[in-house]
Structures are given as C-alpha cells and as structure tokens.
Amino acid sequence: MNDRFLRACRGEPTDVTPVWFMRQAGRYQPEYRRLRARYRLLELARDPALCAEVTCGAVESLGVDAAILFSDIMVPLEPMGVAFDIREGTGPVVSAPIRRAADVERLRPLEPERHLRFVGEAIHRCRERLAVPLIGFAGGPFTLASYLVEGGPSRDYAATKRWMWTDPEGFQLLLERLSEAVAAFLAYQIREGAAAVQIFDSWVGALAPEDYAERVLPHLRRLVQAVRPLGAPIIYFGVGTATLLPWIRTLGVDVIGLDWRIPLGTARAQLGDQQAVQGNLDPAAVLAPWPVVAAKADAILAANGGRPGHIFNLGHGVLPETDPAILRRLVDWVHARPVGEGGRGAHG
Amino acid sequence: MNDRFLRACRGEPTDVTPVWFMRQAGRYQPEYRRLRARYRLLELARDPALCAEVTCGAVESLGVDAAILFSDIMVPLEPMGVAFDIREGTGPVVSAPIRRAADVERLRPLEPERHLRFVGEAIHRCRERLAVPLIGFAGGPFTLASYLVEGGPSRDYAATKRWMWTDPEGFQLLLERLSEAVAAFLAYQIREGAAAVQIFDSWVGALAPEDYAERVLPHLRRLVQAVRPLGAPIIYFGVGTATLLPWIRTLGVDVIGLDWRIPLGTARAQLGDQQAVQGNLDPAAVLAPWPVVAAKADAILAANGGRPGHIFNLGHGVLPETDPAILRRLVDWVHARPVGEGGRGAHG
Numbered sequence: 001m002n003d004r005f006l007r008a009c010r011g012e013p014t015d016v017t018p019v020w021f022m023r024q025a026g027r028y029q030p031e032y033r034r035l036r037a038r039y040r041l042l043e044l045a046r047d048p049a050l051c052a053e054v055t056c057g058a059v060e061s062l063g064v065d066a067a068i069l070f071s072d073i074m075v076p077l078e079p080m081g082v083a084f085d086i087r088e089g090t091g092p093v094v095s096a097p098i099r100r101a102a103d104v105e106r107l108r109p110l111e112p113e114r115h116l117r118f119v120g121e122a123i124h125r126c127r128e129r130l131a132v133p134l135i136g137f138a139g140g141p142f143t144l145a146s147y148l149v150e151g152g153p154s155r156d157y158a159a160t161k162r163w164m165w166t167d168p169e170g171f172q173l174l175l176e177r178l179s180e181a182v183a184a185f186l187a188y189q190i191r192e193g194a195a196a197v198q199i200f201d202s203w204v205g206a207l208a209p210e211d212y213a214e215r216v217l218p219h220l221r222r223l224v225q226a227v228r229p230l231g232a233p234i235i236y237f238g239v240g241t242a243t244l245l246p247w248i249r250t251l252g253v254d255v256i257g258l259d260w261r262i263p264l265g266t267a268r269a270q271l272g273d274q275q276a277v278q279g280n281l282d283p284a285a286v287l288a289p290w291p292v293v294a295a296k297a298d299a300i301l302a303a304n305g306g307r308p309g310h311i312f313n314l315g316h317g318v319l320p321e322t323d324p325a326i327l328r329r330l331v332d333w334v335h336a337r338p339v340g341e342g343g344r345g346a347h348g
Numbered sequence: 349m350n351d352r353f354l355r356a357c358r359g360e361p362t363d364v365t366p367v368w369f370m371r372q373a374g375r376y377q378p379e380y381r382r383l384r385a386r387y388r389l390l391e392l393a394r395d396p397a398l399c400a401e402v403t404c405g406a407v408e409s410l411g412v413d414a415a416i417l418f419s420d421i422m423v424p425l426e427p428m429g430v431a432f433d434i435r436e437g438t439g440p441v442v443s444a445p446i447r448r449a450a451d452v453e454r455l456r457p458l459e460p461e462r463h464l465r466f467v468g469e470a471i472h473r474c475r476e477r478l479a480v481p482l483i484g485f486a487g488g489p490f491t492l493a494s495y496l497v498e499g500g501p502s503r504d505y506a507a508t509k510r511w512m513w514t515d516p517e518g519f520q521l522l523l524e525r526l527s528e529a530v531a532a533f534l535a536y537q538i539r540e541g542a543a544a545v546q547i548f549d550s551w552v553g554a555l556a557p558e559d560y561a562e563r564v565l566p567h568l569r570r571l572v573q574a575v576r577p578l579g580a581p582i583i584y585f586g587v588g589t590a591t592l593l594p595w596i597r598t599l600g601v602d603v604i605g606l607d608w609r610i611p612l613g614t615a616r617a618q619l620g621d622q623q624a625v626q627g628n629l630d631p632a633a634v635l636a637p638w639p640v641v642a643a644k645a646d647a648i649l650a651a652n653g654g655r656p657g658h659i660f661n662l663g664h665g666v667l668p669e670t671d672p673a674i675l676r677r678l679v680d681w682v683h684a685r686p687v688g689e690g691g692r693g694a695h696g
Contacts, residue, residue: 158632158667165636205588208608208630210647240553242590243610260556261591282556284506288513299558319506 002132005066009196009233009254011276011309017301018065019334020135021327022237023317025058025070029324032057041086045071046118052125059132061324063331066133066196066311067126069189071119073139073200074147076185079115080107080177082148090153097151099163101170110181112188119185120192127193136189140201140238141178141223142216148174157206164215172215179219183226190232197227198235198257202316205240205259213247224252235278239316245270260285260315265303276309283314286326293326294333306339350480353414357544357581357602359624359657365649366413367682368483369675370585371665373406373418377672380405389434393419394466400473407480409672411679414481414544414659415474417537419467421487421548422495424533427463428455428525430496438501445499447511449518458529460536467533468540475541484537488549488586489526489571490564496522505554512563520563527567531574538580545575546583546605550664553588553607561595572600583626587664593618608633608663613651624657631662634674641674642681654687 004018026032032054035044044050054070074084074092083095098104112119126134139147142160147153149160164171186197201220204212220236227234236248237257248256249271258267258279267277285296297312304310312334318327352366374380380402383392392398402418422432422440431443446452460467474482487495490508495501497508512519534545549568552560568584575582584596585605596604597619606615606627615625633644645660652658660682666675 156632156667158635158669161630161632162635165633165640205609208633209611211630240588240609243614261553261588263557263591266591282509282559284504284509285513285556287506287510292513319504321506 002065005311006133006195006233008309008311009235009276011254011273013308014339016335016337017304017310017312017339019312019331020064020066020068021062021314021318022068024062024064024068024327025054026318027320028318028322028327029058029061031061041072042075045075048118048121048125051118051122052129055122055126055134056129059130062328063335064132066135067130068135068137068198069119069122069126069194071137073137073144075119076110076112076116076138076181077144077148080110080181082107084147092147093152094148097159098148098174099159101167101173104170104174104177107177109177110184112185116185116188119189123189123192123194133195134193135196135198135235136186136194136232137198137200138182138185138189140199140204140236141175141182141219142207142212143201143203143238144178144182145171145174146203146206154203157203161207161211164211168215172219175216175219179223183223186223186227186234187230190227190230194232196233196235196254198237199223199253201236201238204238204244207244209243209247212244217247217251220251228252237278242267249275255309255311257313258315263303264300264310265305268304268307273307273309276311277304278311278313280313280315281330283316283319283322286314286322286330287319290326290329293330297330297333298337301334301337308339350413353659354481354543354581356657356659357583357624359602359621361656362687364683364685365652365658365660365687367660367679368412368414368416369410369662369666370416372410372412372416372675373402374666375668376666376670376675377406377409379409389420390423393423396466396469396473399466399470400477403470403474403482404477407478410676411683412480414483415478416483416485416546417467417470417474417542419485421485421492423467424458424460424464424486424529425492425496428458428529430455432495440495441500442496445507446496446522447507449515449521452518452522452525455525457525458532460533464533464536467537471537471540471542481543482541483544483546483583484534484542484580485546485548486530486533486537488547488552488584489523489530489567490555491549491551491586492526492530493519493522494551494554502551505551509555509559512559516563520567523564523567527571531571534571534575534582535578538575538578542580544581544583544602546585547571547601549584549586552586552592555592557591557595560592565595565599568599576600585626590615597623603657603659605661606663611651612648612658613653616652616655621655621657624659625652626659626661628661628663629678631664631667631670634662634670634678635667638674638677641678645678645681646685649682649685656687 260282608630
C-alpha cells in the first residue's frame with residue numbers, strides 16, 4: 001500500500017510529495033463521459049460497482065496517491081427528505097428550498113447504515129481494488145445549507161445570509177442538523193474503510209470572517225470533535241478562504257486545503273507546521289502549455305520548501321476541459337521531485 | 349459642495365465618514381425599475397438626460413456623499429467594434445468572443461470625444477444638479493478582457509486564463525489595447541467634470557497573485573500613470589483581492605476598494621496610511637434586521653479607528669433585493685458618527 005498520502009496528512013516525511021486531484025473522476029475523462037452517456041451522475045454514485053469503477057479508474061489512469069470516493073455532496077440529503085436534481089452545467093437544484101425553522105424540523109435524521117449502504121458497499125469494492133488510500137467526503141454544513149436555502153448554486157448567497165442574520169435560531173438549527181448528518185456520514189465512511197475524509201466547505205469564502213467565526217465555526221468544531229476519535233485524518237477545504245485561515249487553523253483538522261489565491265508559502269507561514277496543507281495549483285493552469293504547468297508546480301513545491309505535510313492538489317476541482325494526459329504528466333512530474341528539492345526546477 | 353468624499357480620497361480629515369454605494373442607482377430602487385420598464389439599460393446609459401436622472405436621483409434619495417455616473421463597464425467597448433447585449437439577470441453577452449491576436453487587431457482605438465459624447469453630456473447635466481462630487485468609472489483591463497474572451501460572465505475564467513498562458517503576446521496585446529481605451533475614457537470623464545474615477549477590476553480576484561503581478565499589474569501601472577496627471581483621485585476596486593493587496597498597494601492609486609472578506613483593520617495594517625480605503629460591508633448584510641446592519645457598520649468604523657482616508661461603502665454592488673430605506677438609514681447612521689468615535693457603538 002502506497003502510504004505517502006496518509007503520512008503527509010500526519011505531517012510525517014515522505015519520499016516525494018503525494019498528489020491527488022479534487023474531482024479526479026469526472027467529465028474531463030473520456031471513459032467517464034462514456035459512462036455518463038448511459039447513466040446520470042446520481043445513478044453512478046448510487047451503484048457500488050459503477051461508483052467503484054469510476055473512483056478506481058481515475059486513480060489507475062492518473063497514478064495519484066489517493067482515491068476519492070465518486071459521489072456528490074448532495075447524496076446524504078436525499079434520505080433526510082430533500083428532493084433535488086443535479087443538472088449538467090448548473091449543479092444541484094433543490095425542489096423545495098428550506099427557509100424557516102419549520103422546514104428544518106421536517107428534515108429526517110440521517111442513518112447512514114440504513115440510508116447509504118450503497119456508499120459502504122462502494123467503499124468495500126474500492127478497497128479491494130486500490131493500492132492507495134481512499135478518501136471519503138461530505139459537504140460542510142454552511143455549503144450544504146447554501147444549496148438548501150438558495151435552491152441551487154448562487155452568486156451572492158443572499159437568501160442564506162439573510163436567514164442567518166434574521167432568524168439566527170432557525171438557521172443555527174439547520175446547521176446543527178446538517179453537522180450531525182455530516183458527522184454521522186463521515187464516521188460511517190471511516191468505519192466502512194475510508195482512510196481519510198475531506199469536508200468540502202466550498203462556499204464559506206462568501207462569508208465575512210466574523211460571520212464565519214461566529215455562526216459557522218462552532219458547528220464545524222463539534223463536527224470535527226465528533227469525527228476525530230475515529231482516527232482517520234480530516235481535511236478541510238474551502239474556496240477563497242485566505243482571510244478565514246486564522247479561524248480554520250483553530251478547527252483541529254489534520255490538513256487544510258488551500259485554493260490558488262493564497263501563495264502556499266504565505267499560508268504555511270500563517271498556519272505553522274502543526275497542520276498539513278493541501279493544494280494549490282489554479283485548476284485553469286493545467287490548460288496552459290506544459291512548461292507553464294511545470295513551472296507553476298515547481299513554484300508550489302518550492303514555496304513549501306521541503307517541509308513534510310504537503311499534499312499536492314489543484315486549488316479546486318478539475319475543470320471539464322482539462323486534458324487527462326497533462327494531469328498524468330503533472331503527477332509524474334511531482335513524483336520525480338524528491339521532497340526538499342522540489343523547488344530547484346523553478347529557479348534553475 | 350460637500351467635499352467629504354474628495355477629502356477622504358486624499359487622506360484628509362473629515363467631520364464624518366463619507367458614504368456612497370457601488371451600484372447605488374439600480375434595480376433595488378422602485379423609480380429605477382419604473383424607468384427600466386420603458387428603457388433598456390444601455391438606452392438609459394446612452395441618453396444624457398435619463399442617465400443624469402438615474403445618477404442624481406440615487407444621490408438625492410440616499411443622501412450619499414458622492415454620485416457615480418450610471419453606465420456599464422461594457423459601454424466603451426461598443427465603439428471599439430465589440431457587439432454585445434446586456435441580459436437581465438445574466439450580464440453582458442458578447443456576440444463574437446475575442447480569442448486571438450487577429451481579433452484584437454480588429455479592435456478600433458477608442459476616441460471618447462467622438463464615440464462617447466453622450467457620457468460627457470451626462471456628466472455636464474449631473475454636475476449642474478449635484479451638490480456632491482461625481483465619480484466616473486471604467487472596467488479594469490483584465491475584467492473587460494474576461495467578458496470579451498469568455499463571451500459573458502464566467503465562473504472559472506478558463507478561456508481567459510488559457511489564452512493568457514498559451515499566447516502571452518496576443519493576450520498582452522488585448523490588455524494593452526484595453527488599458528489604452530480605459531485610460532482615454534477615464535481621462536475624458538475627468539476632463540468633462542468627473543471629480544474622481546474608479547477602476548472596476550471586479551474579477552481580478554480569480555487570478556493567483558503571481559499571475560496578477562506578472563501579467564496584469566504592468567498594464568494597470570501604465571493606466572494609472574496615464575490618468576494620474578489629470579489630478580482626480582483614482583479608486584481601484586476588485587472582489588476577493590485579499591491576497592493581491594501587496595501588489596495593488598504598489599499601483600499608486602489614491603483609494604483601494606475592499607470587499608467584505610478582508611477585515612478593514614487587517615487591510616489597513618497591510619496597506620499603511622498612505623492610501624485611503626473604501627468599503628467594506630457585505631452587500632448581503634443590508635438584508636439583515638437593522639440592529640445587525642448597525643453593529644456591522646459600527647464594527648467597520650471601529651476597525652478603521654478614526655483614521656482619515658476611509659470611505660464607507662459596501663464590499664460590492666447593491667443587491668437588487670435591498671430595501672432602499674435601509675440604505676438611507678445606513679447613510680444617516682454613518683453620518684451621525686463623528687470620525688474617531690465611530691467604534692463606540694460597536695462595543696458599548
């Protein structure tokens with residue numbers, strides 16, 4: 001078993017920097033597009049054999065150091081009573097948005113053992129096939145709430161924030177229920193065999209730091225405390241979180257995912273070496289000619305300066321227009337740099 | 349003439365903190381919606397009498413300390429040969445996106461005196477009616493380029509960035525042409541009577557700092573150098589620019605606009621007191637109950653700590669669902685706090 005990824009999560013030295021990519025199984029792959037011509041996204045996620053095929057296929061084509069279970073952050077919401085559809089090019093669309101405490105009261109508690117056995121089954125199948133650790137995941141409570149309240153993706157999260165400020169009790173109840181569900185779901189994935197879990201709190205970067213600290217962080221703290229005893233490393237990721245890092249740092253997760261807007265060296269200096277970092281190549285950068293990609297990868301390795309506890313990744317999910325061959329080349333490139341020497345290529 | 353806004357731009361003391369709002373003339377106003385029922389956005393922008401009515405009406409209803417000319421950042425592109433439409437709820441849609449040097453070569457140089465006389469005329473009319481300074485504006489070169497290349501608003505700016513890295517000369521030529529046009533347009537607005545100008549570089553926050561520094565900043569620098577001799581204060585604003593501030597600081601503008609993701613005190617500490625700052629209430633925060641709005645406004649004034657050179661504003665444009673009465677109350681609230689005592693309300 002290749003344990004580079006898990007060693008880096010724990011801040012232990014590795015021979016080379018481990019690599020994986022958010023959304024490494026996805027529309028950029030011809031084999032995924034072929035499957036999607038026959039199945040909807042949620043059909044793939046709910047069928048353990050197809051899910052394992054998509055999850056493991058990506059690892060095998062790319063040569064990455066970790067698998068991430070193919071799924072969608074909306075999946076655990078369905079058994080809670082939320083009807084939604086995932087529309088191509090748009091994202092999740094919720095039929096009846098949740099906007100008051102009474103709507104929250106109607107959410108059913110998530111029982112992953114009963115509701116999401118297909119996830120456990122997919123994890124078992126992946127584990128049998130994989131020679132790298134499998135990452136389980138769930139959406140962060142604020143991010144999930146934003147889809148439930150807005151009814152879909154949003155530019156400004158106005159309805160979500162309005163509720164957060166207008167009826168704090170109702171909104172906090174929603175975050176509480178979601179956090180409980182996420183904690184249960186992550187714990188279930190770990191028990192079934194996920195070696196690490198990532199909390200995708202993609203949209204928290206829409207919040208002013210004081211709102212994040214006051215209204216979201218307490219829920220995340222309880223969530224992390226609930227999952228931590230299971231022993232699997234926890235990764236926390238959000239987009240545009242540069243000014244939230246002082247608070248994210250206090251969460252007690254093992255790995256902090258960074259997007260490409262914050263230089264990795266700056267983040268490292270702010271965060272210290274107690275927690276590992278993951279990132280942070282601009283996902284659009286892999287559309288550039290190879291010398292640009294290589295120089296940018298080298299610059300990230302150089303910014304890390306050879307310290308243990310760095311997992312190479314993009315700063316957000318792989319874009320659909322990405323060439324799979326470039327991702328593969330990028331994995332090989334990072335794997336060819338012994339840790340501590342990664343920066344050389346960027347300068348000499 | 350109320351000169352609080354201009355004094356603050358220059359870092360001079362003021363009795364109270366000047367206030368204006370980005371997109372203070374817009375869909376949130378019933379009077380604007382009534383006009384828009386009869387005229388398209390570009391019709392309003394191109395008719396000096398209607399444009400002055402919209403521009404000045406907002407100032408008079410809100411009691412703000414500055415007017416901003418009603419227009420759209422796409423307006424100067426039309427005489428350059430770009431065909432586009434502004435679609436309700438979407439934004440600008442460009443008929444034939446620009447994606448290679450040959451497309452750039454076809455752009456005509458902007459001659460504002462000839463092409464945009466309606467803007468000059470609108471400025472004259474506003475000046476006759478207004479008792480506050482009028483702000484002229486233009487889009488930043490990268491932001492304009494992003495619309496031209498993507499063909500409309502974008503989530504990831506993949507086509508823009510791809511071109512930036514794949515054909516640096518072609519893309520730099522585009523930024524150069526746009527910068528020249530923007531410089532000419534801003535200079536024209538100042539000559540016609542704009543007392544200050546704002547560069548709306550809304551989408552630069554999509555760039556990694558090194559790309560901003562290497563590929564965009566040089567154009568902005570030349571743009572600022574071209575406009576600076578005219579003597580009107582220059583405001584530079586972008587969304588999500590927390591990690592770009594070390595570079596924005598070097599631009600030599602008078603005022604740096606901040607969005608709500610960076611605490612104003614943090615920005616002040618990074619930027620020093622050489623340049624004024626503008627912002628930075630979350631535009632969604634004015635949807636909250638009044639006590640929340642007041643507390644957040646007080647916290648921003650407190651974070652500024654009574655230093656001269658702060659212009660109160662939202663961190664981005666007014667949202668369409670905003671209640672005009674709350675904005676008016678917010679203006680009065682900020683105006684009731686003598687500078688240096690603004691913070692008291694937040695704590696006691």
